Amino acid sequence: xxxxxxxxxxxxxxxxxxxxxxxxxxxxxxxxxxxxxxxxxxxxxxxxxxxxxxxxxxxxxxxxxxxxxxxxxxxxxxxxxxxxxxxxxxxxxxxxxxxxxxxxxxxxxxxxxxxxxxxxxxxxxxxxxxxxxxxxxxxxxxxxxxxxxxxxxxxxxxxxxxxxxxxxxxxxxxxxxxxxxxxxxxxxxxxxxxxxxxxxxxxxxxxxxxxxxxxxxxxxxxxxxxxxxxxxxxxxxxxxxxxxxxxxxxxxxxxxxxxxxxxxxxxxxxxxxxxxxxxxxxxxxxxxxxxxxxxxxxxxxxxxxx
Amino acid sequence: xxxxxxxxxxxxxxxxxxxxxxxxxxxxxxxxxxxxxxxxxxxxxxxxxxxxxxxxxxxxxxxxxxxxxxxxxxxxxxxxxxxxxxxxxxxxxxxxxxxxxxxxxxxxxxxxxxxxxxxxxxxxxxxxxxxxxxxxxxxxxxxxxxxxxxxxxxxxxxxxxxxxxxxxxxxxxxxxxxxxxxxxxxxxxxxxxxxxxxxxxxxxxxxxxxxxxxxxxxxxxxxxxxxxxxxxxxxxxxxxxxxxxxxxxxxxxxxxxxxxxxxxxxxxxxxxxxxxxxxxxxxxxxxxxxxxxxxxxxxx
Numbered sequence: 001x002x003x004x005x006x007x008x009x010x011x012x013x014x015x016x017x018x019x020x021x022x023x024x025x026x027x028x029x030x031x032x033x034x035x036x037x038x039x040x041x042x043x044x045x046x047x048x049x050x051x052x053x054x055x056x057x058x059x060x061x062x063x064x065x066x067x068x069x070x071x072x073x074x075x076x077x078x079x080x081x082x083x084x085x086x087x088x089x090x091x092x093x094x095x096x097x098x099x100x101x102x103x104x105x106x107x108x109x110x111x112x113x114x115x116x117x118x119x120x121x122x123x124x125x126x127x128x129x130x131x132x133x134x135x136x137x138x139x140x141x142x143x144x145x146x147x148x149x150x151x152x153x154x155x156x157x158x159x160x161x162x163x164x165x166x167x168x169x170x171x172x173x174x175x176x177x178x179x180x181x182x183x184x185x186x187x188x189x190x191x192x193x194x195x196x197x198x199x200x201x202x203x204x205x206x207x208x209x210x211x212x213x214x215x216x217x218x219x220x221x222x223x224x225x226x227x228x229x230x231x232x233x234x235x236x237x238x239x240x241x242x243x244x245x246x247x248x249x250x251x252x253x254x255x256x257x258x259x260x261x262x263x264x265x266x267x268x269x270x271x272x273x274x275x276x277x278x279x280x281x282x283x284x285x286x287x288x289x290x291x292x293x294x295x296x297x298x299x300x301x302x303x304x305x306x
Numbered sequence: 307x308x309x310x311x312x313x314x315x316x317x318x319x320x321x322x323x324x325x326x327x328x329x330x331x332x333x334x335x336x337x338x339x340x341x342x343x344x345x346x347x348x349x350x351x352x353x354x355x356x357x358x359x360x361x362x363x364x365x366x367x368x369x370x371x372x373x374x375x376x377x378x379x380x381x382x383x384x385x386x387x388x389x390x391x392x393x394x395x396x397x398x399x400x401x402x403x404x405x406x407x408x409x410x411x412x413x414x415x416x417x418x419x420x421x422x423x424x425x426x427x428x429x430x431x432x433x434x435x436x437x438x439x440x441x442x443x444x445x446x447x448x449x450x451x452x453x454x455x456x457x458x459x460x461x462x463x464x465x466x467x468x469x470x471x472x473x474x475x476x477x478x479x480x481x482x483x484x485x486x487x488x489x490x491x492x493x494x495x496x497x498x499x500x501x502x503x504x505x506x507x508x509x510x511x512x513x514x515x516x517x518x519x520x521x522x523x524x525x526x527x528x529x530x531x532x533x534x535x536x537x538x539x540x541x542x543x544x545x546x547x548x549x550x551x552x553x554x555x556x557x558x559x560x561x562x563x564x565x566x567x568x569x570x571x572x573x574x575x576x577x578x579x580x581x582x583x584x585x586x587x588x589x590x591x592x593x594x595x596x597x598x599x600x601x602x603x604x605x606x
Contacts, residue, residue, distance in 0.1 A: 007444035012456075019460045129593065133532065133585035135539055135556075138578035141564060145575075148568050245451050248540045252564070262452060263544065266459050282447040 109192025342594020420480025
């Protein structure tokens with residue numbers, strides 16, 4: 001875990017330094033009268049950009065060790081403060097979308113597996129392949145369009161935290177959650193279907209049937225429980241992806257989440273912010289993966305870790 | 307795995323088809339997997355459209371016509387015009403060039419590089435394998451779109467750089483899948499035989515191992531095709547991919563398409579349909595290919 005995170009940190013640190021132009025140049029680019037060499041140098045010194053690269057890296061690392069992410073180069077505000085608000089939104093959206101996705105995927109995938117090669121199966125497969133093929137952001141545009149044309153209503157454009165006004169909050173976030181959740185459901189449906197198909201052919205299912213167990217009980221206890229492992233994996237990976245990868249959907253729904261913050265940080269060459277965000281998203285990914293592994297061991301006692 | 311797997315008819319059919327030559331394989335595939343064949347047909351249609359875009363497009367896709375701004379779909383403009391009076395149908399047709407170029411470019415390069423890395427990693431094993439896996443882990447921990455974004459920011463906006471930006475995140479994902487298949491191939495007697503015969507590493511990897519991971523390679527390739535097209539659309543939509551006035555589906559959804567969505571919905575609807583249809587077709591084909599080649603392999 002730590003070595004991977006360290007690798008990510010090194011990678012993003014140098015990646016950002018390779019990107020042409022820095023924040024100082026970008027700031028002054030509009031105001032040529034102030035962009036004297038002295039002013040540029042003074043600004044760079046303020047951010048510590050005049051120091052050698054290794055010095056900058058060590059300073060940043062030392063901050064990370066003390067959980068001090070520093071301040072945003074662009075706004076000057078502490079990075080933790082900047083991220084906190086957006087993190088709440090992104091986390092809530094990711095949870096909602098995952099819920100929507102799983103609620104669609106489980107019944108659909110199980111039904112498709114049980115009725116393999118019937119119209120149910122074909123329908124489930126078409127719905128799920130279409131879900132992977134449809135860009136979520138376009139689905140979002142269509143949703144807004146439909147709401148506007150048919151109901152003459154638009155979801156609220158300003159974010160209200162859940163704890164302030166749950167109803168307003170839901171009215172705004174349910175749409176992106178549906179758009180993104182559909183995509184997630186597509187991935188999970190396919191996984192559920194193929195995992196169920198595989199498990200249903202196992203010997204212990206035949207044994208369970210042979211001893212006359214009720215079919216629903218076989219499905220619930222013997223088949224579904226064992227088929228859940230790969231489904232859990234893709235859901236976890238997708239969830240981790242949702243935390244930082246919703247750049248485009250956030251744009252469509254005018255949401256101020258982590259994705260948007262990331263695009264802004266990269267285009268503004270806000271090194272500290274970009275680095276912190278990448279580390280955050282990578283940590284979420286790594287932690288989710290770690291918990292997946294733990295869940296594996298718990299769900300499937302045959303898997304043991306040395 | 308259970309022991310009582312039904313006898314694999316598909317594999318047998320594939321072996322028969324191999325004897326019948328490639329035309330036999332194609333006919334066999336169409337016969338056994340009509341859905342996949344339908345997907346392949348749409349892909350083929352797209353390729354034809356992309357190649358003959360200059361012949362079939364009714365208008366110049368970049369020609370601005372202020373007399374016909376935001377025109378409704380009509381006999382003159384089948385799918386209407388956009389905010390600059392450009393014909394939507396023509397832009398869609400030319401956009402297929404961009405989509406296929408980026409899709410094939412990124413998928414072929416990404417899957418091939420991933421396959422070579424994956425096979426190499428499995429072949430050498432030991433320390434090489436360990437370090438390579440760590441490096442790939444780092445890349446995978448980066449969300450796909452974020453890595454692509456950073457690369458476009460570094461290299462600047464051009465079609466080549468866009469393809470590269472989409473390719474790089476795909477390499478580690480492919481390498482992981484191919485590596486797991488290659489691990490079992492490394493244990494095959496013929497690899498030992500090749501080593502005993504004194505062949506070099508490069509020859510063993512390229513001639514003896516790589517051809518044997520063709521099934522997962524082709525499957526990853528087809529699944530990347532759709533993903534690359536989607537990613538290109540997303541990046542172009544953000545303004546970080548293909549730049550105006552080049553015709554690209556994602557770009558057509560950007561800006562005015564959203565602003566005028568209520569009064570001119572054709573601008574927002576048709577490009578999205580084109581993206582969905584293309585990716586849908588690639589996925590249908592890829593799915594059937596996977597079922598035919600390696601039913602146990604799981605891709606997204």
